[in-house]
Amino acid sequence: MALLDVSELDAGYGDLQILEGVDLTVDDGEYVTIVGPNGAGKSTVMKSIFGLTNYMGGSIVFDGNEIHGYRPEDIIQTGVGYVPQNDNVFPSLSVMENLEMGAYILDEVPESRLEAVFDRFPILDERREQKAGTMSGGQQQMLAMGRALMLEPKLLMLDEPSAGLAPDLVDDMFDRIDEINDDGTAVLLVEQNAKEALRRCDRGYVLVQGQNRYEDDGDALLGDEQVRQDFLGG
Numbered sequence: 571m572a573l574l575d576v577s578e579l580d581a582g583y584g585d586l587q588i589l590e591g592v593d594l595t596v597d598d599g600e601y602v603t604i605v606g607p608n609g610a611g612k613s614t615v616m617k618s619i620f621g622l623t624n625y626m627g628g629s630i631v632f633d634g635n636e637i638h639g640y641r642p643e644d645i646i647q648t649g650v651g652y653v654p655q656n657d658n659v660f661p662s663l664s665v666m667e668n669l670e671m672g673a674y675i676l677d678e679v680p681e682s683r684l685e686a687v688f689d690r691f692p693i694l695d696e697r698r699e700q701k702a703g704t705m706s707g708g709q710q711q712m713l714a715m716g717r718a719l720m721l722e723p724k725l726l727m728l729d730e731p732s733a734g735l736a737p738d739l740v741d742d743m744f745d746r747i748d749e750i751n752d753d754g755t756a757v758l759l760v761e762q763n764a765k766e767a768l769r770r771c772d773r774g775y776v777l778v779q780g781q782n783r784y785e786d787d788g789d790a791l792l793g794d795e796q797v798r799q800d801f802l803g804g
């Protein structure tokens with residue numbers, strides 16, 4: 571059974587339907603990416619899994635539980651971590667406080683979790699007391715990922731983590747995602763940087779106008795002439 575099994579999902583905002591019959595799976599430890607043109611509904615897929623859109627039909631099964639209708643705070647408890655594209659840190663709080671907020675559902679923040687995040691992102695260790703809002707975009711993105719990792723999710727959903735980063739930091743960001751996945755966390759990634767995302771992932775979906783147009787191994791999608799022409803710039 572897949573870790574995440576989204577089936578025939580219809581969802582949107584208010585009365586506006588964006589997703590139409592979206593099927594998507596992520597296996598335990600798998601790295602899956604969703605690419606597609608602007609406005610296709612990629613972020614909406616993630617928001618829907620996290621309970622942030624208007625559900626209109628279909629099912630979302632995570633780790634054996636139907637989670638549609640759960641509140642985001644309950645979805646976190648099931649083992650889903652989510653890093654939205656924007657507003658993903660508390661700017662007026664320090665690095666340490668942001669990480670502690672990531673574990674707010676626990677009675678006590680285990681030191682080992684903090685240390686694991688600091689080991690993964692040494693820059694956060696160096697800047698424990700710095701206010702998040704004064705850090706660079708790349709550092710804030712690492713903090714947002716670190717915060718989501720505080721609860722050791724089974725699945726980490728990342729919405730365009732490379733957006734706005736300088737080119738040399740983009741590679742570094744992709745490397746960090748590889749490391750997180752290599753350590754056993756399943757990853758669902760939405761990326762504008764489609765070629766790099768498909769190169770790195772196990773499997774990908776091309777979403778167009780709220781529907782999955784293609785699904786295959788990342789390399790197969792990269793090699794598909796039609797996908798290349800229509801979605802990857804030739």
Ligand SMILES: Nc1ncnc2c1ncn2[C@@H]1O[C@H](COP(=O)(O)OP(=O)(O)OP(=O)(O)O)[C@@H](O)[C@H]1O
Nearest residue numbers: 583586588606607608609610611612613614615762
């Ligand atoms: N809160 C909202 N209320 C109403 N419509 C929304 C809302 N958020 C997104 N939309 C609309 O839903 C559609 C899909 O948006 P979404 O952000 O999911 O696309 P995307 O594929 O992630 O695009 P991008 O790559 O530009 O981020 C767009 O037409 C967008 O305008």
